Amino acid sequence: VKVETTTTSETVWPDISACQGLQLIVTSTTRDYAGYRLSFGHHRPPNAFPYIYGYKTHFTLESTTATTNDEEPQVIQLPFESFSDDWDAGTGDVLVTCSENPEYCPDWATKQNLYSIALWGEGVEGDVDLQVSRMEAYGCYATSTTTSEETEEPPTKDTTSMEENQETTSEETSTTSPSADEIILEDFSLTTPLHEWGTMNDPVMGGKSHSAFAVVNHQDGGYGQFVGTCAIVPFLHAPGFVTLNAGGGLFQRKTTFPNVATCQALKLVARSRVDYEGYYWSFGTVHVPGGKHASGYKTPLPLLATSSNDWIEVVVPFSEFSSKWDEKTGHIQVTCAEDPQYCPDAKTLQNMKRMTLWGEGVEGNVNLEIQSISAIQCASGMTALEQPAQLRETNNNFGSGGSWMILSLVAGVMAVVWTRRRRRQSRHHDTTTDGTASGAYSFVPEIQLPETPPKSSLCHGQGDLV
Secondary structure (H helix, E strand, C coil), rough: CECCCCCCCCCCCCCCCCCEEEEEEEEEECCCCCEEHHHHHHHCCCCCCCCCCCEEEEEECCCCCCCCCCCCCEEEEHHHCCCCCCCCCCCCCCCCCCCCCCHHCCCCCCCHHHHHHHEECCCCCCCCCCCEEEEEEEEHHHHHHHHCCCCCCCCCCCCEEEEEEEECCHHHHHHHCCCCCCCCECCCCCCCCCCCEEEEEECCCCCCCCEEEEEEEEECCCEEEEEEEEECCCCCCCECCCEEEECCCCCCCCCCCCCCCCCEEEEEEECCCCCCEEEEECHHHHCCCCCCCCCCCCECCCCEEEECCCCEEEEHHHHHCCCCCCCCCCCECCCCCCHHHHHCHHHHHHHCEEEEEEECCCCCCEEEEEEEEEECCCCCCCCHCCCCHCCCCCCCCCCCCCCCHHHHHHCCCHHHHHHHHHHHHHHCCCCCCCCCCCCCCCCCCCCCCCCCCCCCCCCCCCCEEE
């Protein structure tokens, strides 16, 4: 049995993205009933049943004792971390918790507008009587509303440890308002990220790696969390890869990046929660003649594990990226300094089209938290001809190249045969396939829940579920 708020196109819920969870004040004459659940939102995981939507959690009430009575209110606190949108349609039980896989945690957009709230008696036979006197969000921290131009975002970087010996004024300014020589490419502390991001892993031919991505809202600010495992590919007897992409996966929308042709470097504000030596960073779609599937300019990304909440700024000059890299290991084969034809060209810097963070060539777990990505040391009036030689447009005519990413999700040997036939038919021409990956948090049109619960429900209700 279920009672749900009625939502219309004019319904606007309070923004509770700066809060820790939901709180109920209830009374009940059926305190021992074990099937109470609460859900909110209309997000649903891929391949879920049509009538499944929302983030759900289970809760219990304190049993009546000699010193309590049924009319005594109870306060129930449900942290957002206890909710998940991967739950069983028949029983309501959560299948994969938010703590087990951040992909199923409530996302920031849902917490900004809940869409609906539902109370359930589900999956357990018995009488249901729940009287709710109050429902609210708890553990909320204040957001700045000093001026109309400021956006309501969680606090950003903690500057008390890593930069405690530096001047905090300029540091704090750079986290909220980038300087004139900096161009923001992505900022996960914003209400909505600038690009759609999704994961993609080993090719279908035996790959065992897996990964997930979620936008997380914590007290120290919003960030993107990329977690997974880079595993051994059995038939290669070598580690495979996991990737986080914007504009570079199957079913993922194309994206446009700002023109950074007048900049000198990329800056990643991030932290790794594990010691992993296989992080890489790439952008663009160029394809080196003679290569198979590798595309884009790539560089190793050195990040040491940290248990603190301090953000680490990693600055990588464009001259450290190269399009000549080993597609089996990710290692750079010829650097930009060794041969300028493999340096990032001006056309790519004018619109990268694709950006990827990798866990590649090293077996192990990946846990990367990302706050923002930007281009720095930008000169507003500089033209491509005034840039350093290694960043100018070259005459290599690499083209946009075919997206090797598509091979990661193509199922079965027939797909490989089809790909080879296509290659033979177009061996004298440059081919382009623009693949993309499903984002961790893609919304679907509103789905109306059937008036009757699934036939597999085992409970029946008596009294009011208010």
